[in-house]
Amino acid sequence: MAQFKLQNVEDFYEIGEILGSGHFGQVRELRERVSGVSWAGKFVKLRRSVSSRLGLERKTVEREVEILQALQHNNIMALKDVFESRAEVVLVVELICGGELFDFIAEKENLMENDAIEFLKQILKGVAFMHNKHIAHFDLKPENIMLSDKKAEHPEIKIIDFGLAQRLTTGEEYRSLCGTPQYIGPEVINYEPLSTASDMWSIGVITYILLSGMSPFQGDSDEETLRNIVDMKYEFEDQYFSQTSDMAKDFIEKLLIKDPSERMTAEECLLHPWIKPLTRKQAAN
Numbered sequence: 001m002a003q004f005k006l007q008n009v010e011d012f013y014e015i016g017e018i019l020g021s022g023h024f025g026q027v028r029e030l031r032e033r034v035s036g037v038s039w040a041g042k043f044v045k046l047r048r049s050v051s052s053r054l055g056l057e058r059k060t061v062e063r064e065v066e067i068l069q070a071l072q073h074n075n076i077m078a079l080k081d082v083f084e085s086r087a088e089v090v091l092v093v094e095l096i097c098g099g100e101l102f103d104f105i106a107e108k109e110n111l112m113e114n115d116a117i118e119f120l121k122q123i124l125k126g127v128a129f130m131h132n133k134h135i136a137h138f139d140l141k142p143e144n145i146m147l148s149d150k151k152a153e154h155p156e157i158k159i160i161d162f163g164l165a166q167r168l169t170t171g172e173e174y175r176s177l178c179g180t181p182q183y184i185g186p187e188v189i190n191y192e193p194l195s196t197a198s199d200m201w202s203i204g205v206i207t208y209i210l211l212s213g214m215s216p217f218q219g220d221s222d223e224e225t226l227r228n229i230v231d232m233k234y235e236f237e238d239q240y241f242s243q244t245s246d247m248a249k250d251f252i253e254k255l256l257i258k259d260p261s262e263r264m265t266a267e268e269c270l271l272h273p274w275i276k277p278l279t280r281k282q283a284a285n
């Protein structure tokens with residue numbers, strides 16, 4: 001069983017404002033007492049009894065911590081410390097000040113292709129790094145992709161929220177119905193074995209949104225969205241894609257493929273001509 005620090009987190013950090021909350025718990029700003037440096041603290045309530053539905057099981061938190069400890073990459077939020085008390089675990093991670101990619105897109109409606117490519121390159125580098133360690137995120141979406149500083153000319157991408165992430169073992173099947181309807185692949189809905197390819201479907205959906213501001217499968221309800229996914233019901237409507245290059249559409253089409261084994265991997269995406277032009281002429285387009 002992993003051992004976290006048993007000291008009181010407040011002995012080392014001044015607890016600041018709530019930055020956000022969700023299924024994962026609460027995220028608050030922390031100020032390290034010795035250095036004055038600001039961090040983010042994810043406060044997770046622990047389940048008090050086997051019968052309780054409140055809070056997370058300790059082994060779930062242990063899995064997230066073990067995964068974060070294995071993922072040290074510029075495009076993945078860094079874990080600094082872990083404290084635990086009887087009822088709570090606090091993950092101390094780097095503070096990310098640029099907000100969510102989701103909000104950045106909303107402010108711009110959609111992005112120029114070159115801006116989208118720069119964001120995608122960073123997302124793909126972080127995802128390729130975790131996939132090379134046989135770790136899948138399983139909840140990639142614009143809300144879980146944050147920007148270091150949205151005012152920077154080239155904001156750095158940080159992938160957050162590894163609460164659903166799994167270390168996949170060859171020969172061992174992993175199935176789950178978890179995730180966010182708009183971004184999950186058909187294999188999740190059909191309760192089929194999952195792999196890193198499920199993250200690649202999500203990247204196809206994210207790319208579609210980056211370029212159009214629209215979500216490819218979203219319906220008027222979760223049920224309709226899920227039906228659109230299993231029916232592969234999406235299109236590049238002229239109203240939103242008339243200015244989008246064929247290469248960008250090809251990139252999306254090579255990810256939104258029903259058979260997970262047919263989708264591009266993150267490494268293959270980084271070599272796709274839309275992301276890595278083969279010639280100067282291509283780059284000029």
Ligand SMILES: COc1cc(-c2ccc3ncc(-c4cccc([C@@H](O)NCCN(C)C)c4)n3n2)ccc1O
Nearest residue numbers: 019020021024027040042094095096143160161162
């Ligand atoms: C360690 O696990 C997480 C960390 C974070 C995290 C890490 C650093 C950091 N710096 C700033 C923030 C932040 C600022 C405003 C809102 C939020 C959060 O509520 N929304 C993030 C996306 N959401 C859908 C998980 C998070 N964060 N959030 C978010 C979710 C996690 O499961």
